Amino acid sequence: MSCGRNRRRSKLSSTLHGSSTANRQSIEKSHQFSSSIKSNHSGKLLKEISRENTTNCDRFRVLDDKGDDVTPRRITDYIRLNIKKHNEEEKPIAETGNTRIIENQEKSMSDKSIVSTMNLTTATSNIGRTNTLFSVGEKTTLDIGTRIILESEHLFNKTQNERTSHNNNENQEFQATFLPGFGLQCINDVLADTIVLSETETMFILNLNSIVVTQNDHEEYNRIDERNKIYMNLCKNQRGNDLYIERGMQTFNNAPKHEHTVTDSIFIRSQASWANTWDIHDSTIESSQYEGKVYRQYVIHNNENLNDNRIKFDVNHNSNTKQTIVSTQSSQNSSTFISQESLVKITPSNTNCFELNDNNKNKLPDIDVDAFIMERILNLNIYHQKHTVYQGFDHQDNHGSEYLQDRKDSFLIMNTNLKLERLWQYTSYLTHDRNVSCLCWNKQNHNLLAVGYGYFQYSDDKQGLVCCWNAKNLEFPERHYQTNASVTSLSFSIKHPNLLAVGLFNGNICVFDLNENNTFPIVDTNKYDKKHTNPVWQIEWNERDRSSEIDNSEILISISSDGRIIRWTLRKEFEATDLMHLKPYHSLQMACQILNNNDGNFSNSVGGLCFDIRANDKTIYLCGTDEGVIHRCSMIYNEKYLESYIGHIGPVYKVHWSPFVENIFLSASADWTIRLWMIGYNQSCMTFSSTNSKIFFDAIWSPKSSTMFYCVSENTIEIWDLSKSLYNVYSFFLLFLLLINARLDPIYVANSPHQLTLTSIAYAIDSDCIAVGTSNGTVWIYHVGNLSSSANANDLLTIVEQTLHSQFDSSEKSDINQELSLTSTPSIEINHN
Amino acid sequence: MSSTVVSTQQAEIEETMKRIQTHKGVHGFVVMSNDGSFVRSTIDNSTTMSLTGLIRTLSDKAKSCVRDLDPQNDLTFLRIRTKKQEILVAPDKDYLTIVLQANEQH
Numbered sequence: 001m002s003c004g005r006n007r008r009r010s011k012l013s014s015t016l017h018g019s020s021t022a023n024r025q026s027i028e029k030s031h032q033f034s035s036s037i038k039s040n041h042s043g044k045l046l047k048e049i050s051r052e053n054t055t056n057c058d059r060f061r062v063l064d065d066k067g068d069d070v071t072p073r074r075i076t077d078y079i080r081l082n083i084k085k086h087n088e089e090e091k092p093i094a095e096t097g098n099t100r101i102i103e104n105q106e107k108s109m110s111d112k113s114i115v116s117t118m119n120l121t122t123a124t125s126n127i128g129r130t131n132t133l134f135s136v137g138e139k140t141t142l143d144i145g146t147r148i149i150l151e152s153e154h155l156f157n158k159t160q161n162e163r164t165s166h167n168n169n170e171n172q173e174f175q176a177t178f179l180p181g182f183g184l185q186c187i188n189d190v191l192a193d194t195i196v197l198s199e200t201e202t203m204f205i206l207n208l209n210s211i212v213v214t215q216n217d218h219e220e221y222n223r224i225d226e227r228n229k230i231y232m233n234l235c236k237n238q239r240g241n242d243l244y245i246e247r248g249m250q251t252f253n254n255a256p257k258h259e260h261t262v263t264d265s266i267f268i269r270s271q272a273s274w275a276n277t278w279d280i281h282d283s284t285i286e287s288s289q290y291e292g293k294v295y296r297q298y299v300i301h302n303n304e305n306l307n308d309n310r311i312k313f314d315v316n317h318n319s320n321t322k323q324t325i326v327s328t329q330s331s332q333n334s335s336t337f338i339s340q341e342s343l344v345k346i347t348p349s350n351t352n353c354f355e356l357n358d359n360n361k362n363k364l365p366d367i368d369v370d371a372f373i374m375e376r377i378l379n380l381n382i383y384h385q386k387h388t389v390y391q392g393f394d395h396q397d398n399h400g401s402e403y404l405q406d407r408k409d410s411f412l413i414m415n416t417n418l419k420l421e422r423l424w425q426y427t428s429y430l431t432h433d434r435n436v437s438c439l440c441w442n443k444q445n446h447n448l449l450a451v452g453y454g455y456f457q458y459s460d461d462k463q464g465l466v467c468c469w470n471a472k473n474l475e476f477p478e479r480h481y482q483t484n485a486s487v488t489s490l491s492f493s494i495k496h497p498n499l500l501a502v503g504l505f506n507g508n509i510c511v512f513d514l515n516e517n518n519t520f521p522i523v524d525t526n527k528y529d530k531k532h533t534n535p536v537w538q539i540e541w542n543e544r545d546r547s548s549e550i551d552n553s554e555i556l557i558s559i560s561s562d563g564r565i566i567r568w569t570l571r572k573e574f575e576a577t578d579l580m581h582l583k584p585y586h587s588l589q590m591a592c593q594i595l596n597n598n599d600g601n602f603s604n605s606v607g608g609l610c611f612d613i614r615a616n617d618k619t620i621y622l623c624g625t626d627e628g629v630i631h632r633c634s635m636i637y638n639e640k641y642l643e644s645y646i647g648h649i650g651p652v653y654k655v656h657w658s659p660f661v662e663n664i665f666l667s668a669s670a671d672w673t674i675r676l677w678m679i680g681y682n683q684s685c686m687t688f689s690s691t692n693s694k695i696f697f698d699a700i701w702s703p704k705s706s707t708m709f710y711c712v713s714e715n716t717i718e719i720w721d722l723s724k725s726l727y728n729v730y731s732f733f734l735l736f737l738l739l740i741n742a743r744l745d746p747i748y749v750a751n752s753p754h755q756l757t758l759t760s761i762a763y764a765i766d767s768d769c770i771a772v773g774t775s776n777g778t779v780w781i782y783h784v785g786n787l788s789s790s791a792n793a794n795d796l797l798t799i800v801e802q803t804l805h806s807q808f809d810s811s812e813k814s815d816i817n818q819e820l821s822l823t824s825t826p827s828i829e830i831n832h833n
Numbered sequence: 834m835s836s837t838v839v840s841t842q843q844a845e846i847e848e849t850m851k852r853i854q855t856h857k858g859v860h861g862f863v864v865m866s867n868d869g870s871f872v873r874s875t876i877d878n879s880t881t882m883s884l885t886g887l888i889r890t891l892s893d894k895a896k897s898c899v900r901d902l903d904p905q906n907d908l909t910f911l912r913i914r915t916k917k918q919e920i921l922v923a924p925d926k927d928y929l930t931i932v933l934q935a936n937e938q939h
Contacts, residue, residue, distance in 0.1 A: 278900030371849040373910060374923050374930055378856045381919065381934055476852055517845065 062195040070197065376472045383474055386423045389783050390471060390767055418719065419785045420750050423769065426451065426469045427778040428476050434465060436773025439762035440490040444497035446765040447471040448478070451779055454486025454505055456759075466490065466502055468514060469779070479517045483510065489539045495554045503536030503558055509568065523570060530576045534561035537609045542618060559623060561607030567635070578638070612655045612665070622665060624652030630667055632679070645677050647684040654698050660706035660793040664800060668699035674711055674720075678800055685800050688720060690749070698761045704787060706796040710770055712761040717750040717772060717782070722799050750782075853932060860918060861933040865889075872928065888931055892924045 062071040213220045238244040380387065426449070434453035442448035453465040464487040467477035481502075489503035498514040502521070508531060510521030525531040539558045556568040569575045611623040619635040620642070628648035631641040650671030658664040663679040674696055675684035688711075699711035707722040757775040764771065768784045854862050854875060861876040865885050874881045896908040911922040914936070923930040 274897075276897055276901055278897070278904040281900075281904030371846055371853065371930065374921060374932055375849055375853055375856070377910065377912070377921055378853060378859065378932065378934060382857055382937060384937070475856065476849075518841065 061193070062197065064197040065199075071195075375475070379473050379475065383424060387471070389421065389785075390423055390769055390781070418787065420717070420719075421783040421785055423781045423783050424474050425778045425780050426467075426474065426477070430465065430477065430480055431467060431777035434777040435775045436759050436777065436779060437486070437488050438490045439760050439771050439773055439779065440492055440500075441762060441765050441771075442468075442492045442497055443494050443765075446767070449762070449771055449779070450490050450492060450500055451477075451773065452487035452490045452502065453777060454488055456488075458505070462486075464504060466500065466512065468500075471781075479514055481512050481518060481521070483521075486535075488535045488537055489558075491539045491541050491556075493541045493554055494543060495541075501539050501541060501556055503539040503560075505535045507532035507534055507536060507560060507562070509536060509539060509556070509558055511570065525568075528576065530566070530578075532558065532560035532562055532564065532566065534607065536560045538611055540611070540613060542613055557611070557613070557621075559608040559611045561609070561626065563606055563608060565608060565611065565623065565633075609651055610654050612657050614657055614662070615659065616662060622655045622657070624655045624667060624669075626651035628652060628669065628671070630655060630677070643679065643682060645682050645684070647675055647677075647687075648673070653696065654700075656699065656701055658701055658706065658796065659703055660701075661796050661800075664796065666699055666701060666709060668696035668711060670695045672696065672713075674699050674709075676800065678804070681804065685803055686722075690718065697759050700761055700763055703763055704768070706793050707799065710761055710763065712758040712772060714757050715751060717758060717761070717770075719749075719784075723795055856934075858935040858937065859932060860935060861931075863931040865929050865931075867927055867929070876933075884931065885929070888920070888922055889929060892922050892929065896924060 061069055064070050211220075211224060213224050215221050431451075431453060435455050436451055437454040437456065438452040440450045440452075442450065447470050449469045449471075451467050451469060453467070462485060464483040464485050466479075466481045466483065466487055468479040470478045483502060483504055484506075485508065486505035487502055488505055491501045493499040493501065499522075500512045500514060502510050502512065504510070507525075509525045511523045512519075513522045536558050537560060539556065541554050542557055543554055554570070556570060557565065558568065559565045564578055566576045566578055569577075607626040608623050609626050611621050614620040614622075620632065621635065622630055622632050624630045628646070628650055630645040630648070630652055632643040632645070633641050645667075648667065648669040648671055650669050652667050652669045654668045656666050658666065664685075665677050666674060667677065667684075668674050672689050672694055674688040676686040676688070677684050694714040696711055696713050699709055702708035702710060705721070705723075709720050711718050711720065756778075758772050759775055760773040762771045763769075768787060770782050770784060772780045772782060774780065850862070850864070850873065853859065861874075861880075863874045863876060863881055863885060864872040865874075866872055869885075871881065871885075876884070891913075892908070892911055895911055899906055899908045908924055911924065913920040913922070917936070919934045919936055921932040921934060
């Protein structure tokens with residue numbers, strides 16, 4: 001601190017001051033000296049001043065404890081010699097004169113510097129003895145110590161001269177004073193004064209003991225604690241504070257030396273590992289993700305491995321294989337350990353619906369994926385051939401024939417090479433003894449078949465089941481969902497292929513999400529008040545065609561026996577709008593009767609059993625009723641039907657538009673017939689039935705050929721081909737004959753296996769296979785082989801038109817039947833099983 | 834909720850495993866974890882031990898080979914068809930599944 005320095009300076013000046021007035025104020029001097037204990041100069045001065053009392057410069061001797069003479073020799077001894085030499089040369093008179101002058105000047109000493117004193121002396125002295133020592137210009141080169149000595153030299157000379165004239169009494173006035181700090185003892189010995197040096201007792205300038213306080217002493221403790229805190233705050237505030245300046249000090253670097261210690265022997269082992277390409281790749285990915293943590297983990301794992309190794313080596317009962325396992329593990333630990341995040345989770349190949357979500361929340365290991373794949377591979381191994389047939393790869397004929405002969409699964413009939421080969425069946429313990437009510441193929445994943453299990457009539461068994469089967473796994477369904485009522489209809493969404501809408505026997509509609517297995521539906525109409533009250537017989541997703549709608553979401557359309565066709569929109573919950581209320585169809589006569597009679601007993605609603613939306617114009621749809629009438633309606637206009645088609649005398653189970661010709665559609669009914677209709681004619685163009693067919697549950701068009709369709713009746717699968725049947729018999733000049741005797745055959749009939757009732761049929765999307773559902777829960781997959789060249793739309797049109805023409809012709813001729821119906825018997829029938 | 838999901842998954846996995854074991858032509862079925870302990874095995878102990886030790890080595894080598902060619906690729910499945918049977922290996926980061934199936938004779 002600067003003030004400290006100032007103090008020091010003031011001390012110095014005080015000593016200087018003291019030295020100049022030494023001989024007068026000895027007491028003052030003592031005070032000043034006591035204030036500056038450690039000053040060397042004061043020590044010297046003291047000795048000097050003490051010597052003033054002596055005539056002999058060797059009067060004082062300094063002795064230490066041991067009695068050695070450690071009298072410091074003065075620098076000015078040498079100077080004095082010179083002076084004395086000088087003095088001998090000079091006149092003594094001048095000397096005395098000078099001394100008097102000096103004395104005078106000494107007496108009138110003021111606060112002048114020594115230099116000025118010296119100057120005066122030099123100025124006034126003629127001797128110039130000091131000139132030899134120093135000159136005026138040289139005064140600055142002398143340090144203070146020398147000046148003091150020289151100055152006191154003058155005093156000494158002066159006193160020496162004085163003393164020559166004074167008597168000894170005065171000498172004794174200038175006895176050295178005792179200063180307790182120095183411990184000097186001035187012996188009152190005139191001849192010899194001995195100064196004995198000894199160590200003083202230790203004086204504590206500042207003693208700050210640390211205080212140890214127990215916590216029991218609360219007052220003290222708290223006080224000290226607070227003080228500690230204050231101190232800590234002070235330390236904290238030191239930085240950046242202008243009041244505190246850091247200063248560095250040089251310390252001594254001690255020379256280092258070697259020191260030996262003893263430790264345990266260090267266990268050294270060598271370890272090698274491969275650095276493969278993927279290893280490096282994994283490491284870089286990991287390090288970019290974790291940035292430093294990975295190394296720690298790696299090391300820990302390494303240590304674990306090492307420990308395991310050591311332990312396993314120690315234990316004796318290891319077999320060879322276990323050791324090899326461990327060794328491979330340690331060399332491959334990087335592969336198994338580091339690549340946690342970078343190992344891509346395995347997803348089955350082509351199913352978007354079943355993407356296993358690889359979120360990190362899944363705590364279970366991927367064993368389920370392994371098992372999943374394993375099962376598929378197992379299936380693949382066994383059913384490989386059938387899969388190839390399913391996919392449409394041609395087998396060698398010898399194989400095929402062998403297969404035929406062995407299994408007798410396929411049939412050859414008549415003049416076609418068409419054969420129906422039973423590939424496999426979808427069945428499991430879940431589906432045992434359930435009735436298949438509907439089938440639906442997934443629009444995106446063509447291997448996926450959704451099967452609904454439920455009864456057509458009311459039964460006590462309330463449970464329903466939906467299973468999703470995959471061609472890759474024939475043993476067990478990929479997904480299965482339980483419902484609380486029989487399932488009557490199914491439909492996959494087009495826009496979101498993982499959504500499956502299910503219509504139930506109790507009128508509810510649920511939507512399942514196929515991403516999860518065996519869960520509850522994501523939406524349900526259970527609580528909805530406008531829901532159907534009767535079984536939902538058909539349900540379809542439809543895309544909104546209107547361009548005005550921004551939200552191009554899908555809507556769901558359902559038809560039910562309660563006579564309503566409802567359009568559902570799916571946002572958070574179901575929202576419904578009625579599309580149509582089915583009203584009973586009465587002919588004009590009957591309507592008049594009703595009005596006349598006013599019975600009011602006629603029920604005003606009729607049940608709807610099926611519908612089909614036209615492919616190219618999404619607003620037009622057909623619906624079949626349970627009174628046998630088919631209506632064509634529009635979604636925009638829900639007051640009346642556009643057209644009605646009369647002909648069936650039993651409930652119409654299914655209607656389908658032809659995929660090739662816009663205006664033609666097919667209907668399957670419980671009155672043992674299938675009818676072909678054309679728009680514009682409210683009577684059927686053609687009717688099909690065969691002797692061994694009973695109720696037709698379903699009839700579908702073939703997507704490959706325009707004139708073919710498949711239908712399933714109670715015990716048989718029938719394939720009809722209009723071009724084939726009619727081609728053989730078609731000829732103009734035999735027309736009349738043929739009209740009476742012509743046979744319209746199904747070109748193929750297959751009996752149901754095990755004499756089961758066949759309930760539904762669906763054609764696979766990208767394969768020549770049909771799926772047929774039975775009443776005991778199995779779904780059979782048949783492959784339709786040797787399809788002949790497909791007919792196009794024109795063929796169908798021509799056939800139908802010609803038939804219509806013939807209809808009108810015959811109607812002129814025959815009065816009984818207005819429509820042409822031809823019955824036939826199949827020529828060959830093969831029973832099997 | 835997550836615990837129920839886990840338990841249903843567990844049940845499904847168990848069911849799948851059972852179906853695999855009873856699949857047509859399957860002689861043996863082993864699931865072992867990465868540290869060498871066995872989760873499931875339908876073969877006698879000594880055969881299992883030798884089988885798994887050797888198969889693991891081979892599977893690791895195959896995996897290393899696949900990933901050396903393309904580090905972003907990974908081994909999904911390994912099939913070894915022998916005269917007497919077919920060995921199907923499904924490696925995983927935690928488990929290794931091995932199934933022995935008889936060769937289909939057509």
